[in-house]
Amino acid sequence: xxxxxxxxxxxxxxxxxxxxxxIINMIGGAGEGHxxxxxxxxxxxTTLYFRVMRLDPENPGWPERDRFIMSKGxxxxxxxxxxxxxxxxxxEELTNFRRPWSKLSGHPDMHKVPGVEMxxxxxxxxxxVANGMALxxxxxxxxxxxxxxxxxGEIQEGQVWEAAMAASHYKLDNLTAFIxxxxxxxxxxxxxxxxxxxLGDKWQSFGWHVIAIDGHDIIQxxxxxxxxxxxxxxxxxxxxxxxxxxxxxxMEGKAEWHGKAPSGELFTxxxxxxxxx
Amino acid sequence: xLLETRELVxxxxxxxxxxxxxxxxxxxxxxxxxxxxxxSTKTNKFAARFPERFLNMGISEQNMMGTAAGLALSGxxxxxxxxxxxxTMRAGEQVRTxxxxxxxxxxxxxxxxxxxxxxxxxxxxxxxxxxIMRSLPNMVVIAPADALETDLAVRAAVEYKGPVYxxxxxxxxxxxxxxxxxxxxxxxxxxxxxxxxxxxxxIMVGRxxxxxxxxxxxxxxxxxxxxxxxxxIDKEAILKAVEETKGIITLEDHNxxxxxxxxxxxxxxxxxxxRVKRLGIPxxxxxxxxxxxxxxxxxxSVNNICDLALSLINSD
Numbered sequence: 001x002x003x004x005x006x007x008x009x010x011x012x013x014x015x016x017x018x019x020x021x022x023i024i025n026m027i028g029g030a031g032e033g034h035x036x037x038x039x040x041x042x043x044x045x046t047t048l049y050f051r052v053m054r055l056d057p058e059n060p061g062w063p064e065r066d067r068f069i070m071s072k073g074x075x076x077x078x079x080x081x082x083x084x085x086x087x088x089x090x091x092e093e094l095t096n097f098r099r100p101w102s103k104l105s106g107h108p109d110m111h112k113v114p115g116v117e118m119x120x121x122x123x124x125x126x127x128x129v130a131n132g133m134a135l136x137x138x139x140x141x142x143x144x145x146x147x148x149x150x151x152x153g154e155i156q157e158g159q160v161w162e163a164a165m166a167a168s169h170y171k172l173d174n175l176t177a178f179i180x181x182x183x184x185x186x187x188x189x190x191x192x193x194x195x196x197x198x199l200g201d202k203w204q205s206f207g208w209h210v211i212a213i214d215g216h217d218i219i220q221x222x223x224x225x226x227x228x229x230x231x232x233x234x235x236x237x238x239x240x241x242x243x244x245x246x247x248x249x250x251m252e253g254k255a256e257w258h259g260k261a262p263s264g265e266l267f268t269x270x271x272x273x274x275x276x277x
Numbered sequence: 278x279l280l281e282t283r284e285l286v287x288x289x290x291x292x293x294x295x296x297x298x299x300x301x302x303x304x305x306x307x308x309x310x311x312x313x314x315x316x317s318t319k320t321n322k323f324a325a326r327f328p329e330r331f332l333n334m335g336i337s338e339q340n341m342m343g344t345a346a347g348l349a350l351s352g353x354x355x356x357x358x359x360x361x362x363x364x365t366m367r368a369g370e371q372v373r374t375x376x377x378x379x380x381x382x383x384x385x386x387x388x389x390x391x392x393x394x395x396x397x398x399x400x401x402x403x404x405x406x407x408x409i410m411r412s413l414p415n416m417v418v419i420a421p422a423d424a425l426e427t428d429l430a431v432r433a434a435v436e437y438k439g440p441v442y443x444x445x446x447x448x449x450x451x452x453x454x455x456x457x458x459x460x461x462x463x464x465x466x467x468x469x470x471x472x473x474x475x476x477x478x479x480i481m482v483g484r485x486x487x488x489x490x491x492x493x494x495x496x497x498x499x500x501x502x503x504x505x506x507x508x509x510i511d512k513e514a515i516l517k518a519v520e521e522t523k524g525i526i527t528l529e530d531h532n533x534x535x536x537x538x539x540x541x542x543x544x545x546x547x548x549x550x551x552r553v554k555r556l557g558i559p560x561x562x563x564x565x566x567x568x569x570x571x572x573x574x575x576x577x578s579v580n581n582i583c584d585l586a587l588s589l590i591n592s593d
Binding site: 063109110111117118119121122124125126127128129130131132133134135136137139140158159162163165166169170 | 330332334335341342343347350351352370371374375378379380
């Protein structure tokens with residue numbers, strides 16, 4: 001059992017490496033995109049799709065599937081890379097990212113990309129949609145789970161707190177949300193632009209079960225998800241401390257790489273650091 | 278089919294509340310959502326009957342729209358209700374991005390549209406919704422004239438797959454129809470006439486009929502069209518009126534900018550051969566009075582409609 005676990009973690013780490021390579025190739029190749037917040041959430045989304053969620057890429061509309069909503073839709077490169085690697089569409093299509101007439105727009109469109117559960121991009125809206133899916137699951141007596149990923153800047157939107165209130169009011173324990181706590185939004189550190197701390201206390205006071213983890217530690221991610229699955233009567237918020245631009249030295253912890261593509265020598269360097277061929 | 282008397286019956290919102298019960302019985306995928314206004318929107322009737330399929334979202338319209346999207350993505354048919362002003366503006370971007378853009382099967386059925394809240398004041402009036410909603414791709418926009426038409430429009434909206442916006446009023450509405458074949462997008466010609474055409478929507482259909490009755494006593498034959506669907510608009514009915522009458526007057530409980538009048542004028546302008554006069558709220562935030570007084574005050578009195586019709590006919 002322990003060996004199996006080690007194998008799983010090794011496999012997931014390898015997968016994360018491949019996903020990061022896709023992300024930098026997509027954004028660098030397109031000359032635009034959002035690398036910072038895509039790279040910071042790689043372990044979370046990869047772990048969900050390759051280890052946790054009940055899915056069938058051959059049948060994306062399977063009613064019993066677990067759902068994931070990328071509320072921070074600007075991290076589309078991450079979502080597309082994971083979906084392609086998971087078998088929803090050919091990996092070769094990733095080179096179309098943000099190219100004119102392509103289906104892989106800067107923010108994901110559910111009608112264009114197989115596996116995308118919900119069209120997102122305008123911040124603050126994903127948690128409400130996840131609530132609706134979780135409510136329907138409860139009403140229908142289905143045991144699927146709903147996951148969503150929010151940015152730490154995104155939670156400045158008022159709608160997030162409306163949804164936070166509703167999720168605990170309706171006791172949506174089939175809902176697990178993540179905050180990608182990389183500390184930065186496009187204009188700078190969250191605490192300078194519009195302070196979001198104390199983050200855990202806020203969600204706890206809204207009636208959520210709150211777990212704080214290192215968002216790059218796959219074992220901690222798995223344990224937190226397992227804990228969320230056992231939590232009854234309330235939704236769970238996993239606050240995942242991450243590094244913006246994780247894996248590319250000159251992007252790490254820099255707000256300026258929120259929505260900018262590397263070009264020239266920096267693109268070459270980023271690819272090298274991420275082990276691209 | 279001209280109204281002989283101005284018989285008032287139940288409001289369109291009462292009709293909506295009753296229809297919801299019928300729909301709830303027939304289709305267990307129907308969910309009804311409200312933002313703490315269920316007594317006013319009459320969704321409380323559904324709530325009492327089907328509590329497990331009624332979601333009170335509290336005073337949070339943005340979250341309500343997103344939650345409706347999530348329900349629709351899970352095979353439900355959410356009917357979302359609140360006042361027109363809050364659905365279309367407080368939660369306008371959620372309606373656009375989380376409902377219209379992904380083309381989800383959500384029905385947004387609102388009450389207290391236009392000036393129907395009378396003395397509540399401009400915060401609660403809604404003279405902008407038709408303009409906003411008809412500019413959203415995928416969105417169907419409907420304004421029923423009376424209780425029966427409301428019933429049929431709500432049923433048609435549920436049958437239709439995709440987002441639909443229906444605007445209802447607050448107060449009692451005159452009876453327009455005893456019976457009706459209703460089809461989304463197909464205008465109803467209430468009476469034929471060759472002199473002038475009155476195209477009205479929602480609560481104003483009753484006034485258009487009254488005006489036509491008065492015009493008849495002045496030997497003017499007015500055609501009256503109930504344009505219950507603002508989008509997709511019935512171009513055929515408009516172009517027929519262009520061909521067969523001397524001019525068109527539009528009538529709506531909405532800003533003259535962007536609503537029915539604009540929609541009709543767009544069709545006519547592209548045809549390039551008819552005159553259109555628009556009656557509606559004259560691009561101001563309105564004062565308070567009883568709704569009938571406000572509609573008169575802002576130029577939609579029966580006398581004013583008749584005067585405008587006469588001047589249009591005689592301006593050759």
